[in-house]
Amino acid sequence: MNKYINLVIAIFLGFSIQAQQVTKSVFGTFLLKGATIHTVTKGNIVGDVLIENGKIKNVGSNISAPAAATVIDCAGKHIYPGLIDAGTKVGLSEVSSVSLTNDFSEIGNLTPQVQALTAVNPNSAIIPVTRVNGVTTVIAAPSGGLFCGTAALISLIGYTPDQMYAGFKGIVMNYPSSGRRGRFDRRTDEDIKKDADKALKNLNDIWEKAIEYTKMNSTKAVTTFNPEMAALMPVVEGKMTLMIEVNGKDDIKAALAWIKEKKVKAILTGVTEGYKVAKEIAESGVPVITGPILSVPSSSAAAYDASYTNPGIMQKAGVKVSIRTDDTENVRNLPFNAGFAAAYGMGTEEALKAVTINTAEILGVSDKYGSIETGKMASLFVSDGDPFETKTQISHLFINGWNVPMESRHTLLYNEFLKRSPGL
Amino acid sequence: MKINIFIFLLLVGTVLTAQDKGNILIKNGTVLTVTKGTLQNTDVLVIDGKISKIGKGLKAGNDVKVIDATDQFVMPGIIDAHSHIALDAINEATDPSTAHVWVGDALDPLDVGIYRALAGGVTASHAMHGSANVIGGQCETIKHRYGTLDPEDLRMVGAPRTIKFALGENPMRVHGEGNNIVPATRMGVEQVIRRSFTEARQYIKDWDEYNSGKTKVPPKYDLKTETVADILKGDIIIHCHSYRADEILMLMNVCKDFGVKKLCFQHTNEGFKVAPELAAFGAGASVFADWWAYKFEVYYSTAYNAAILTKNGVTTSINSDSGELIRHLYHEAAKTQRYGGLSDEEALSLITINPAKQLGIDSRVGSLEVGKEADIAIFSHHPLSIYAIPQLTIVDGIIRFDLKNDKKDMRLDIDPEEKITIFYEQNRHHENDGCMRDAFELFEKK
Numbered sequence: 001m002n003k004y005i006n007l008v009i010a011i012f013l014g015f016s017i018q019a020q021q022v023t024k025s026v027f028g029t030f031l032l033k034g035a036t037i038h039t040v041t042k043g044n045i046v047g048d049v050l051i052e053n054g055k056i057k058n059v060g061s062n063i064s065a066p067a068a069a070t071v072i073d074c075a076g077k078h079i080y081p082g083l084i085d086a087g088t089k090v091g092l093s094e095v096s097s098v099s100l101t102n103d104f105s106e107i108g109n110l111t112p113q114v115q116a117l118t119a120v121n122p123n124s125a126i127i128p129v130t131r132v133n134g135v136t137t138v139i140a141a142p143s144g145g146l147f148c149g150t151a152a153l154i155s156l157i158g159y160t161p162d163q164m165y166a167g168f169k170g171i172v173m174n175y176p177s178s179g180r181r182g183r184f185d186r187r188t189d190e191d192i193k194k195d196a197d198k199a200l201k202n203l204n205d206i207w208e209k210a211i212e213y214t215k216m217n218s219t220k221a222v223t224t225f226n227p228e229m230a231a232l233m234p235v236v237e238g239k240m241t242l243m244i245e246v247n248g249k250d251d252i253k254a255a256l257a258w259i260k261e262k263k264v265k266a267i268l269t270g271v272t273e274g275y276k277v278a279k280e281i282a283e284s285g286v287p288v289i290t291g292p293i294l295s296v297p298s299s300s301a302a303a304y305d306a307s308y309t310n311p312g313i314m315q316k317a318g319v320k321v322s323i324r325t326d327d328t329e330n331v332r333n334l335p336f337n338a339g340f341a342a343a344y345g346m347g348t349e350e351a352l353k354a355v356t357i358n359t360a361e362i363l364g365v366s367d368k369y370g371s372i373e374t375g376k377m378a379s380l381f382v383s384d385g386d387p388f389e390t391k392t393q394i395s396h397l398f399i400n401g402w403n404v405p406m407e408s409r410h411t412l413l414y415n416e417f418l419k420r421s422p423g424l
Numbered sequence: 425m426k427i428n429i430f431i432f433l434l435l436v437g438t439v440l441t442a443q444d445k446g447n448i449l450i451k452n453g454t455v456l457t458v459t460k461g462t463l464q465n466t467d468v469l470v471i472d473g474k475i476s477k478i479g480k481g482l483k484a485g486n487d488v489k490v491i492d493a494t495d496q497f498v499m500p501g502i503i504d505a506h507s508h509i510a511l512d513a514i515n516e517a518t519d520p521s522t523a524h525v526w527v528g529d530a531l532d533p534l535d536v537g538i539y540r541a542l543a544g545g546v547t548a549s550h551a552m553h554g555s556a557n558v559i560g561g562q563c564e565t566i567k568h569r570y571g572t573l574d575p576e577d578l579r580m581v582g583a584p585r586t587i588k589f590a591l592g593e594n595p596m597r598v599h600g601e602g603n604n605i606v607p608a609t610r611m612g613v614e615q616v617i618r619r620s621f622t623e624a625r626q627y628i629k630d631w632d633e634y635n636s637g638k639t640k641v642p643p644k645y646d647l648k649t650e651t652v653a654d655i656l657k658g659d660i661i662i663h664c665h666s667y668r669a670d671e672i673l674m675l676m677n678v679c680k681d682f683g684v685k686k687l688c689f690q691h692t693n694e695g696f697k698v699a700p701e702l703a704a705f706g707a708g709a710s711v712f713a714d715w716w717a718y719k720f721e722v723y724y725s726t727a728y729n730a731a732i733l734t735k736n737g738v739t740t741s742i743n744s745d746s747g748e749l750i751r752h753l754y755h756e757a758a759k760t761q762r763y764g765g766l767s768d769e770e771a772l773s774l775i776t777i778n779p780a781k782q783l784g785i786d787s788r789v790g791s792l793e794v795g796k797e798a799d800i801a802i803f804s805h806h807p808l809s810i811y812a813i814p815q816l817t818i819v820d821g822i823i824r825f826d827l828k829n830d831k832k833d834m835r836l837d838i839d840p841e842e843k844i845t846i847f848y849e850q851n852r853h854h855e856n857d858g859c860m861r862d863a864f865e866l867f868e869k870k
Binding site: 390 | 428539540543566608695697699700701704714715716717719720723724726727728731732735736747750751752755758759761762763764808809811812813832833834835838849
C-alpha cells in the first residue's frame, strides 16, 4: 500500500516538475487589441487582430472578442507578420562540427530525390531559439553536389515534419562556379576554366537525360528505377521550382541564360555579386533569395559594404528580392540581416518585404504567409518596436495560430544562471 | 645602390606615416565618452594624436582639421580583444606548448581586413595566436594604421605582453586525436599547463640561484620556458580560449596554485555558469554575442552570456574572432540589449573600455577622456542602432576610414597578373571558431 502511495506521489511530483519546466504552445482564439499592425501589404493600421482556427480571422478596429477568445492588450505595441527565411539548415544540422548530426549533404553529385523534410528534426534545440526572434517559417535546404536534394518550407512548430510542412518544395542546384574558391585554391586560370566547362557540360548532359526521361515517362516507356530522373521530372515539366545557388557575376549571367534556354521555373539563391548584374537579373524576371547580408564581401577588391548594399541595389533595379541568412543556429539573426540591408540603401519598408511577402510570393505561398491579412495563417509576433532594431523585445509569438511560449534554451539558461543559487 | 636608396626612402617614408599624429577638431556631436556619460552638442579637440579638450564651442588653429559631427555620434574607437586579422599565420600547431612563438613576427599590414575593421569603427585589436595548442604563442595588440606597408607600424608600442592558451576540443583534436599525444582529454589539458608552470618555476629558481652566485654554472637558456616564467612573474597576461565551465574553473585553480593573477578567458561560452567564480578571481571574459552550437562544447550556450557576466560583476567584452564580425562589433554589442537588457553604457563598455582593461591598455584608449589617445569612431546614428553607419574612423588623430572620400577598392597590394578574382566562400557554416586557421591545413596534409 505504501509503495502504491509512493508511486502516486512520484508520478504527481514528476508531473508537477514537468508542468513547471515545460510551457506548451496553446491553440485557440486570441484577440490582439490596439496595436500598430504592420500588414506589409496594406499599410500600417492601429487596430486589432483576431486569431481563430489557426488563421487570421479578422483585422480591423474595435473587433469584439468572441466568448472563447483570450484577449491580449497590445496597446503601444506592434504586430508584424512572421519572418520567413528561405535559406537555412534548421532541423537538418544540430552541431555542425559533429558530422553525425548533419543531415544536409548526401553523397554524390546527383541526389535531387533526397528530401530535406524527411530529415528535419522537429525537436532541434535550434528551433525555439530561432522562432523567439520572430522567424516563424524557414526553408530547410540540402547542400553539396550539383543537384543536392529537395528543400522544404517548414513552420517552426510541430511534432512531426508533416505537421511542420508549409507548402513549398524546390530542388536545390549549385550552378557550376567559374571562380577561384579562395586563397587556398591554387589552380591555374586555365585549369579553373577547364573545370568550369567540364562541370557545365556535366550539368547539360544530366539535363538532356532528364528531358529524355520525362518524354519516355509520358509515353509510359520508363521501366527502370531511376529516382534521380524521376525527381527532376517535375522540374522539366515546369511543375517544380529549381533553386539555383549562384554567386559570381559571370556565373549569374550564365545561369540566367541557362534558365532561359531550358525554360525552367527558377529562383536564384546566394547572388552575392548581384549588384554587378542587377539590370540583367531584373530583365530576366527571375526572383532572388540573397544572403547572408552580414558576410564579408565576395572578394578583397570589393567595397567593404558590398554585402550590405547588394539587396538594395538589386531591389532598386527591379529585382524581386528576398533575404536569407543561409545559417543554421543563428537564423534568429534574419531581422538583423534585413536591418543592415535597410540601413545600407534598401530602406526599412522594402527590407521588411524581403523577409515576409516577397519571400512568400517567390515561394508561391503568399495565400497563407507573408502579411497580416484576413484568411492567412496566423504566423505573427508582437513587439515593442521595429524588429530590425537590435534592442527590440518580442513579447508574443503565434505560429499557425499556436500561441508559442517565448522560451528557448537561451532564455532557460538565463533564468537559471543570472542569479545563481548557491552563489560562491 | 639605387635600389638601396629607394628602399631606404621607402622605409623612412613609412615610418613617418606611422608616427604621424593628427590634429582634429570634431564639432557639435553627441559624444559617448563611455566612462563619463553622454555629452550633447559637444566638441572633441585632438592635438598631436591625443584628446586635448572635450567641451562646447572649442576653437582651434588653422593647422587643425575641422569635422562637423552635427547629428552624429562620437564614440571611442572600438577595441576587439580577439581577432586574427593582419596576420600571415596564426597556428604553430606542432606542439601542445609553443610559448616561444609570437604572432608579432607574422604581422601583415596589407590585409584588407584591417580596413574593413576600420569601416566598422574598430581602431585596435588583439591579434591572437590560434587555439591548436594548450599554450599557444604570444599575441600582439595592434592599432589599425591601415595604409602603412611596414609591419612594425601596426604594433601598439607599450601595450602589455599577452599569450594565448587554449582548453577543450581544439587542442584535444589537434594533439590527442591528431597526433596521439597528450592532451586527448580535459584532464590532459590541465597536466600540460601544470607541467609547464612547474618547469618554469624551477627555471626561475635555477636562474635566481645562478644570478645570486649560489651556483656557478648558468642554467640552459630556453625561450619557451623563459616565456612561461614571465607569465608566473606577472609580466604576461594569459588570454585563454575556453568554452566549458569545468575547464574555466580548472585554469583558475591552476593559476591560484602558481600565483598567476593576470587572466582573461576568451569565448567563455559557459562563463555564465561560473560568473561568481570569475568575478571573485578577477578574471576577464571576452565572449561572442550569440555564437553557439557550431561545435559540441558550445551547444549548451546562451546569448545572454554577456549580460549574466556583466550583472555578476565580471569585466566582459564582446569580441569577433572573425574577419566578418569585426566589421560590426557595435551591432554585436547591441545584442546584449535584446538578450539581457544591458544599458547603453554597459553595452558600449563591452567593445571599448572593457576590452582595453583586458589588454591592459585602458589608461591609453577605450574611452573619450582628455589625455587619452585619439582613437575615435563617428557614426550616423547611435552605434547600438541597426541603422548606424560608421562615417569616420580615427587612429591617433589620423583619419583611417572615411565613408565619403575613400575609394571602393582599398587593397594595398594588387596582383596585376590576377585575371580571375579570388571569390571567397561566404562565411556560412562556421564549423569552427576562427582560431583554428592553419591547423586544419596541417591535418589535411596527413
